[in-house]
Structures are given as C-alpha cells and as structure tokens.
Amino acid sequence: MVTLTGPGGVGKSRLALRVAAAMRRTFPDGVWLVDLAELDNPALLPQAVVAALKIQNHSPQPPIQVLSEHLREQRALILLDNCEHVLDESAMVSGALLRSAPELRILATSRQPLGITCEQAFTVPTLPLPSREPQHGAPAPMSDSARLFAERAAAVLPGFTVTNENQDSVERICRRLDGLPLGIELAVVRLRALSVHQLLERLDDLFRLLTSGSNAAVSRHRTLRALIDWSHGLCTERERLLWARISVFTGSLDLEAAEAVCAEDGIARDEIIDLMTGLVEKSVLIREDHPYGVRYRLLNTIRQYGRERLVASGQEQELKRRYRDYFRQLSRAAQAQLFGPAQVELLTRLRAEHPNLRTALEYCHAEHAGLCLDMASDLLSHWIGSSHLGEGRNWLERGLAHADAGSEEVRARALSACGRLAILQGDPASALGLLAAGRALGARLGLETVLGYVALYSGMVAMHEGDTASAIRSFAEAVTRHRTGGDPAGEVQALTWLSLAHSFLGDSECAVAAAEESIAICDAHGESWHKAYAMTALGIELWRQGDTRRATALEQESLRVFHTLDDSVGVGVDVEVLAWIAASEREYARAGELLGILRNIWGAIGAPLMGFGHLIRYHDECEIRTQRALGEPALQAAVKRGASLSYDRALAYALTEEAPVPDRSGEAGRRSPLTPRETEIAQLIAQGMSSKEIAAALVISQRTAESHTEHILRKLGFNSRTQIAYWAAEQAGLSGEGPPGGE
Numbered sequence: 001m002v003t004l005t006g007p008g009g010v011g012k013s014r015l016a017l018r019v020a021a022a023m024r025r026t027f028p029d030g031v032w033l034v035d036l037a038e039l040d041n042p043a044l045l046p047q048a049v050v051a052a053l054k055i056q057n058h059s060p061q062p063p064i065q066v067l068s069e070h071l072r073e074q075r076a077l078i079l080l081d082n083c084e085h086v087l088d089e090s091a092m093v094s095g096a097l098l099r100s101a102p103e104l105r106i107l108a109t110s111r112q113p114l115g116i117t118c119e120q121a122f123t124v125p126t127l128p129l130p131s132r133e134p135q136h137g138a139p140a141p142m143s144d145s146a147r148l149f150a151e152r153a154a155a156v157l158p159g160f161t162v163t164n165e166n167q168d169s170v171e172r173i174c175r176r177l178d179g180l181p182l183g184i185e186l187a188v189v190r191l192r193a194l195s196v197h198q199l200l201e202r203l204d205d206l207f208r209l210l211t212s213g214s215n216a217a218v219s220r221h222r223t224l225r226a227l228i229d230w231s232h233g234l235c236t237e238r239e240r241l242l243w244a245r246i247s248v249f250t251g252s253l254d255l256e257a258a259e260a261v262c263a264e265d266g267i268a269r270d271e272i273i274d275l276m277t278g279l280v281e282k283s284v285l286i287r288e289d290h291p292y293g294v295r296y297r298l299l300n301t302i303r304q305y306g307r308e309r310l311v312a313s314g315q316e317q318e319l320k321r322r323y324r325d326y327f328r329q330l331s332r333a334a335q336a337q338l339f340g341p342a343q344v345e346l347l348t349r350l351r352a353e354h355p356n357l358r359t360a361l362e363y364c365h366a367e368h369a370g371l372c373l374d375m376a377s378d379l380l381s382h383w384i385g386s387s388h389l390g391e392g393r394n395w396l397e398r399g400l401a402h403a404d405a406g407s408e409e410v411r412a413r414a415l416s417a418c419g420r421l422a423i424l425q426g427d428p429a430s431a432l433g434l435l436a437a438g439r440a441l442g443a444r445l446g447l448e449t450v451l452g453y454v455a456l457y458s459g460m461v462a463m464h465e466g467d468t469a470s471a472i473r474s475f476a477e478a479v480t481r482h483r484t485g486g487d488p489a490g491e492v493q494a495l496t497w498l499s500l501a502h503s504f505l506g507d508s509e510c511a512v513a514a515a516e517e518s519i520a521i522c523d524a525h526g527e528s529w530h531k532a533y534a535m536t537a538l539g540i541e542l543w544r545q546g547d548t549r550r551a552t553a554l555e556q557e558s559l560r561v562f563h564t565l566d567d568s569v570g571v572g573v574d575v576e577v578l579a580w581i582a583a584s585e586r587e588y589a590r591a592g593e594l595l596g597i598l599r600n601i602w603g604a605i606g607a608p609l610m611g612f613g614h615l616i617r618y619h620d621e622c623e624i625r626t627q628r629a630l631g632e633p634a635l636q637a638a639v640k641r642g643a644s645l646s647y648d649r650a651l652a653y654a655l656t657e658e659a660p661v662p663d664r665s666g667e668a669g670r671r672s673p674l675t676p677r678e679t680e681i682a683q684l685i686a687q688g689m690s691s692k693e694i695a696a697a698l699v700i701s702q703r704t705a706e707s708h709t710e711h712i713l714r715k716l717g718f719n720s721r722t723q724i725a726y727w728a729a730e731q732a733g734l735s736g737e738g739p740p741g742g743e
Contacts, residue, residue, distance in 0.1 A: 001094055001106040003083075003113050006124040008301040009182030009224045012109035013081050015124055019107060020079050027105070029074035037082040037300040038251040038355035041362055042089040047391050049078070049093060051354075056387045056568040059606040060425040063390060064093060066606070068100035075103040082300055083110035091116050126179035129171070142167070145174035148181060152188040166196045176203045177227070182301065186227045189234065189282050206230060228305050234282055238267055240309070242275045243284055243298075247306030248319045251355030252288065252297040261322045265315070290352060292345050320363055327353070327360035328375050335378040339489040341526030347565060350382040357382070361395055370406030373399030373414045380417045384424065385529075385565060393421040409450075412441040416453045424569075424611050428461045435461075452481030452490045459497060463504075463614050472501045492518040492530045499537040503544060504614055511541040532561035536573055540615075548581045553699035555581070556655050556677075560704075563651055569610055572601040575654050576609065576619060583622045588629040589638050595623060596642025597650040657711070674715060679728075681708045685721050686728035 004012045020031045034052040039045060046063035055070050078097075083090040091114040094106050098118055108114060113121040127145035142150070142162060149170050153160040162170050173196070177183040190199050206226055232240060245262040246253065255273060263269040276296060279285040285296045298306060310316050330353070334346045350357065357379065364371035376395035383392025396418040399405045406414070415438030422431035435454050442450035459474030475498040482490035495518035503511035515538035522531035539554035555574045562570030579594035598619075602608040609615050627635045645653060656677040674682060684694045691709065695702040712724055 001098060001108065001114075001116065001119045003108040003110055003119055003121045004124050005110055005113055005121055007111065007180075007224065009180050010124050010126055011181040012124050014181070016079050016081060016107050016109050020077060023077060027075055027077045029076040031077045031079070033079045033081060035081050036086055036090070037303075039086060040250055040359050042086040044358065044391070045086055045089040046093055047388070049080075050390075051386075051388065053078070054604075056605040058387065058389055058424055058426070058569070058610045060390070060393075060422070060427045060430075061606075064096055067093075067097055070604075071097060071101040071104050073103070074101060076101075077105045077107060080106060080108040083108050083114060084112060087112070087114060090114055094119075127174070127181060127184075129175055129179050143171065143174065143179075145177075145179040145181075145184060146170050149174055149184050149188060152185050153191055156188055157191050160191070169196045169200045173200050173203060176200070180224060180227075182299070183224055183227045185283055186231045189231065192281075224301070228302065231282060231284060232305070232309075235284070236275075236278065238271065239275050239278050239282075239284075241266055242272070243279060243302075243306045244309040244313060245306075245315070245319055246279075246285070246296075246298060247303050247310055248316075248323045249298075249356060250359040252295040252352065253356070254293055254295050257326060257353075257356075258296070260326045261319065292348055292352075295352065323356075324360045324363040324367075324371075327357055328364065328371070328378075331357065331375050331378040331382075335381070338381050339525055339527050339530070343527060343529055344564060347382065347385050347529075350379070351386050351566075354382075354386065354388070358391075365395075365398060368405070369399045369402035370404075370410060373406045374410045377410070377413045377417045380420065383421060385567060387568060389421050389424050393418055393425065396421070408441055408445055409447060412438050412445060412447055412450045415441065416450055416457065419457050420453070423457060423460050423464070426607060426610065428464055431457065431461055448481050448485035449487050449490065452478045452485055452487065452494070455481060456490065456494050456497065459494075459501070460611070463497070463501060466614070468501050468504055468614070472498065472505075475501060488521050488525060489527075489530065492521050492527070492534060495521070496530065496534045496537050499534070499541065500612075500614075503537065503541040508541060508545060512538065515541065528561050529565055529567070532558040532567075532570060536570070536577065539574075539577055543577060543581055543584065546584075548585055550699055552578065552581055557700055557704070559651065559655060568601060568605055569612075571651065572598060572605065573609065573612055573615070575601060575651075576615065578654050580618050580622045583625050583629075586629070588626050589634075591622060591626045592630060592635050592638025593642035594654060595626065596639035597645060597654065599639065599643050600647075600650070674712060678708055678712050678715070681705065682712055682724050682728040685709070686725040688725075 004016055006012055017033070020033070024031050030053075032053050034049050036045070036048065039048050046067060049067055050063045053067070053070070055066060059066060061069075080090055080094065087110065090108065090110070094108065094114060095116045095118075097104055098106065098116075113119060127143070127148060129143050129145055146162060146167070150160070150162045173187065174184065177187060187199065187203065190202070194202065232243070235243065242258075242262055245267075246258060248261065249257070255276065258276060259269050259272045263272055267275065276285060280287050280296070284302055285298060288295050288297065307316075310319060331350075334350055338346055361372050361375060364375055372395060376392060376399060379392065383389055396414050400411065400414055400418065405411065415434050419431045419434035419438060422428070422434060435458055438450060439454045439458075441447075442454060455474045456478035459471040459478065462468070462471035462474060475494050478494035479491055479498065482488070482494060495514045499511045499514035499518065502508075502514060515534050518534035519531055519538070522528070522534060535554045535558040539551040539558065542548075542554065543551040555577045559571060559574040559578075562568075562574060575594055575598055579591050579598065582588070582591035582594060598608070602610075608619065626638075630638065642650065642653075656675045680698070681694055684697065689697065691705045692702050694700075695705040698705070709721070709724070712718075713720075716724065716727060718724055718727070
C-alpha cells in the first residue's frame with residue numbers, strides 16, 4: 001500500500017489518477033477508483049468499496065467479507081481517494097483486504113498516513129519552481145508550475161501565452177503560491193479582470209497581510225485558505241450564498257436540485273442558473289457531463305470551506321431539512337413514475353444521486369426513524385437495480401428496529417420491501433419472518449397492494465424451496481390483489497412469475513398466456529424493465545417448446561434492456577437461456593463459451609441464478625450435454641475462452657454482434673465477416689424484406705434491425721441494401737455474380 005499525503009490542493013488525487021492510468025496494464029483484474037469524499041458515514045465505507053468495484057453483492061454476508069472473497073485471487077489496484085475524514089475505517093478496510101488478497105495493491109490519498117504496517121507514505125510535493133529567482137533578460141526554462149499557470153490562463157483568457165515580458169511575473173506568482181496546483185488554478189481566474197503584473201501585485205499585498213509584515217513564510221494551509229478567501233471575495237454576495245448552500249450536497253448535483261434546495265431567502269429560483277454559471281467560471285463549481293444531463297460538484301476542499309460558511313450563517317439546519325425533503329420527494333416521485341417510459345432515466349438518475357440519497361437517509365433517521373423507513377421503502381427498485389441490496393436492507397432494518405417508527409402502513413410496506421431484499425440475498429428464512437409480519441399488518445389494515453406483494457414474494461420463496469404448486473397459488477393471489485389495488489407494476493411481476501411457474505410444471509398454454517399478458521400491460525404503459533423479465537420468461541417456455549428462433553430473439557432483446565439498466569441478474573438469466581439454446585441447436589462450442597461468460601457473471605454476484613434457483617436444473621443439463629458432446633478438455637477450453645472476454649465483449653458475443661471467440665477450431669462459417677444474426681438479416685434483405693418486416697420476423701425493434709444493417713454495410717464495404725442482397729445470394733450459391741458497384 002502506498003499513501004500519497006500532503007495538504008489540500010497539492011494534487012494528490014490528480015497524481016493518483018495519473019499513476020493508476022499509467023499502471024492499468026499491470027493489473028489485469030482492474031484498476032478501481034473509490035471516491036471517499038462522497039461518504040459522510042464512515043460505517044458505510046466497505047459498502048462504498050463494493051459499489052465502486054461493481055461487485056453485484058446479492059449475498060447477506062458483511063461487505064468486508066464480500067470484498068475479501070472477491071479480491072482473494074485478483075491482481076488489482078484500488079485507489080482510495082480522500083481518506084482523511086474516514087481515516088480509521090480506511091485503515092481497517094485496507095488492512096483486512098491486503099491480508100486476504102496477496103496480489104492486491106492499494107493507492108490511497110490522505111492528508112495524513114493511515115498508519116497500517118504495510119503502508120509506504122509518500123508526501124506529494126508542490127509543483128517544481130525554478131532553481132533561482134527569474135531575472136530580466138533571457139528567460140529561464142519554464143517550470144511545471146508555470147506551465148500549469150499557462151494552461152489554465154489560456155482556458156480563462158483565450159490566446160494567453162507566457163512571453164519574455166510576462167514570464168518573470170508568472171514565475172513570481174507561482175513562487176508566491178508555493179507551486180500549489182489548486183492555488184494556481186484559483187488565482188488564474190483573476191486574469192479575467194487583471195493583467196499578470198496586477199495579479200502579482202495583489203498577491204504580494206495578500207500575503208503581506210498574512211505574515212503581518214514579517215518575513216516568515218506562509219504555510220501551505222494558510223496559502224490555500226487565503227486563496228479560497230480571495231476566490232470567495234471575487235464572488236458576488238448571492239454567489240457566496242449559493243456556494244455555502246450547495247455545500248450541503250454530498251457528491252454532485254444537478255440544476256433542478258440546486259433550484260429546489262438553495263432558492264428562497266435571498267436567492268430567487270430563476271437566479272440559480274446564472275449564479276451557478278458564475279461559480280463555474282470562477283472555478284468554484286466543476287461542471288460534468290452525464291448521460292442524462294449536466295451535473296456540478298465542489299472539490300472537497302471547496303466544499304468544506306462552503307460548509308464552514310453555511311454553519312456560520314446559522315442556516316445549516318434549515319438547508320439540511322430542505323435537502324432531506326427534496327430527496328425524500330425525489331424518491332417518492334421516482335417510485336410512483338417508475339412503471340412507465342421514464343423508467344431508464346429515473347433509475348439512472350437515482351444511481352447518480354446515490355451519495356445524496358444516502359446522506360438524506362441519515363438525516364431522516366436522525367430526526368425520526370419513520371421518515372427513513374418510508375424513504376428506504378420508496379427506493380426498493382433502486383436498491384435492486386443498482387445492486388445495493390445490503391445497504392437497502394440495512395436502512396429498512398434500522399428503521400424497523402424502532403417500534404414507533406412510522407405509521408402501521410409504512411411499517412407494512414417496509415416489511416414487504418425488506419422481505420424482497422432478503423430473498424434476493426439468498427436468505428429465505430429471514431424473508432418468511434418479514435413477510436409473515438407484513439401479511440398480518442396488511443390484513444389488519446386492508447392494504448391490498450401490500451398483501452399483493454407479500455403474496456408475490458411468498459411465491460418466490462416457495463419456488464426456491466421447490467413447492468411450485470404453492471407458488472402458483474401465491475402468484476395467482478398476487479395478480480388478483482394487484483388488479484384490485486390498481487398496481488400494474490405488481491401485476492406484471494406476478495404474471496411473469498406465474499409464467500415461470502407454469503412453464504416449470506410443463507403447462508405451456510398457461511405459461512405463454514401469462515407472459516404475453518404481462519408484456520401487453522408493459523407495452524400499454526411504455527415500461528421496459530419488467531417487460532424484459534416477461535420476455536425472458538416467454539423465451540424460456542418457447543425454448544422448451546423447441547421454437548429456438550423466437551426464443552433467441554426474445555432473450556437477446558431482453559438482454560439489451562438489462563445491459564442498459566446494468567441489471568446483472570437479468571443479464572445472467574438471459575445468457576443462461578442463450579447457452580441452453582446453443583446446446584439444443586448443437587452449437588456446443590458456443591454453449592461452452594457462454595457457460596464461461598456465466599462463470600464470471602455469477603461469480604461477481606455470489607451465486608448462480610440468484611433469485612431464480614428453480615432454473616438451475618436447466619443449467620446443469622446444458623453443462624452435461626455440452627460436456628458429452630465436446631469432451632471434458634474441449635469443454636474447459638471453451639469455458640476458458642468465454643471467461644477471458646471482457647464484460648462488454650461477452651455481451652456482444654451473447655447478442656451475436658461479435659464474431660465467435662478466437663482460437664476455436666473445427667467450425668464452419670469462419671470465412672464470413674458477419675455474425676450469425678447479421679448473416680440472417682442479410683438473407684432476409686436478399687428476400688426483399690424492409691427493416692420493418694425484418695423486425696417483425698425476428699421479434700426485434702425496427703431500430704435494432706436498422707443498426708444491424710448499418711453494421712453489415714460497414715463490414716462488407718457496401719453502400720446499399722442491393723449490394724447486400726447480391727452478396728447474400730452469392731453466399732447462398734444462388735448467383736455466380738459478384739455484387740454490383742453501387743446504385
């Protein structure tokens with residue numbers, strides 16, 4: 001372990017990121033960044049590391065144990081950034097992981113060492129300055145600090161360069177700032193209004209005040225503090241007020257959140273955007289582009305400064321209340337709108353807000369456990385979709401531990417939600433106890449929706465225990481209760497599980513009917529996540545019936561949705577079915593490679609077919625059939641090829657968007673540059689089908705069909721569908737002519 005130490009603003013994080021990027025190839029199992037600046041509760045540090053490493057923790061094990069087991073055989077690098085406010089916990093986690101994983105390396109940044117035995121501390125120096133005071137005349141070579149000044153100045157003042165005339169002043173400014181990178185960046189902002197020479201004069205005046213006229217050097221801490229004070233003074237009164245209020249956020253925020261939390265009491269809502277723009281221009285706020293919009297964040301040092309100002313203003317508690325209420329409302333609104341066309345955007349937004357949601361839950365729990373219980377229940381889909389099962393269950397259990405936490409209705413919802421998370425963690429015994437309590441409370445209060453979810457989750461437990469007949473009764477009850485309660489989200493989940501149960505018992509007609517009804521309800525609401533699970537269920541039954549073409553199309557379409565939502569369990573189930581289909585079609589090398597991909601997916605989650613244990617028999621049958629066909633050595637070679645693929649390449653292969661795994665021998669069709677799906681689409685184009693007709697024939701979206709056509713054109717070097725048609729005909733032996741030169 002190496003810990004980079006030094007004062008705030010010296011560039012520890014930036015240096016660590018550069019080192020990590022440079023050493024990426026040295027660590028085949030990954031280089032992972034864990035930003036601890038977003039963590040206010042030290043007890044959640046192990047969970048933060050689990051999330052940063054993208055470990056799909058679906059087990060009830062303590063997070064530190066999950067980490068230790070996951071990293072035991074890995075050669076990886078973990079970057080723990082900003083450890084100073086969680087020093088003891090960082091030391092504990094680092095020590096435990098290094099003891100259990102001999103090939104693991106940790107790079108930490110902190111204002112002081114962590115203090116564990118294997119730690120090597122390195123004090124990050126400020127940027128190098130010239131070896132002597134620059135003299136007028138021939139300029140000395142530019143130092144690193146002057147180069148940083150020049151780069152930042154050019155960004156602030158387009159066209160700025162260091163010349164013979166200003167290099168002396170630039171170097172003197174860098175000396176005044178002791179080569180402190182953040183100090184240089186903050187000072188450069190002044191060039192919008194001052195010349196380089198005027199900036200130097202102002203800095204001389206500033207530091208003369210700091211030393212009270214003595215010749216004593218200014219400490220780097222005081223240097224940085226003075227520069228942040230100076231930046232604060234550069235802001236307008238309202239910008240200062242907004243800076244202090246934004247410091248209440250953990251992690252990043254968007255414009256909507258700033259308007260909701262920071263407006264009023266001196267700042268009008270319509271002023272927020274201009275004030276934030278001003279703070280960005282002054283290098284106080286950092287602007288970041290995200291898939292669903294622009295977000296902003298404060299550097300940790302700047303945030304701490306703003307929080308001090310907020311506390312001094314006497315408004316901290318009021319801002320915490322507004323912050324808490326905003327994220328409570330966001331969670332409630334997301335839960336209400338999740339079953340609809342905004343689903344992907346909402347789930348992605350909640351992922352981005354996870355540090356803020358965590359802090360808001362802390363504030364809720366500190367005021368009243370019932371508030372925490374209500375909000376944690378609203379976030380059930382977030383806990384599941386983002387694989388924060390352990391954290392979600394912990395929040396719910398903390399609230400339920402208080403007998404007076406929330407109304408009885410809130411407790412009933414929380415019991416049901418906690419039961420669902422326990423099921424996903426492979427803890428059916430705890431789930432049954434929670435669901436029994438939820439059923440009793442829901443029955444006494446007449447809560448149809450709660451009783452519907454209790455029935456649904458009870459059916460899942462019954463499926464896990466092999467009692468499929470009881471499961472079908474529970475799922476049927478859940479369908480009825482959710483229809484009565486007007487909850488389509490619960491209804492489609494119950495129908496999907498009803499389809500799986502009927503399929504497992506061999507009742508094909510009921511299985512297909514339930515899945516198709518679930519898909520129809522989802523389509524009526526513009527919903528995609530639960531529809532993907534219904535498509536998976538329908539695909540399983542169609543595969544059982546021997547319709548592997550339609551089954552493949554359904555599983556691949558479902559897989560695309562799960563990949564977009566980062567739902568690892570859904571991805572795993574779909575890849576499972578595709579492996580079973582490959583074995584059924586005697587594509588045994590592909591089946592083995594898909595089994596290798598599954599080894600990685602289920603290994604990351606902690607258990608195969610998590611939540612769908614009744615399907616394990618199909619996995620075992622696939623593996624046995626493939627082993628018999630290939631022989632054990634060839635099977636293990638195929639599994640190894642699949643397991644060697646990166647996650648994205650593995651999914652592209654499962655979707656037949658990427659050619660077969662290299663080094664496979666003895667298979668036909670390797671001369672074609674197209675994947676099997678692309679070849680199929682090329683043949684349909686040769687038959688004169690339009691993209692819309694191809695989409696209908698293959699049970700895919702028209703957009704997906706058009707995307708495949710674009711891939712075919714690019715791979716073959718063609719520019720028209722007519723050329724594809726000629727090429728496909730030639731490949732099929734229907735024509736001896738080559739493709740025409742173009743339209």
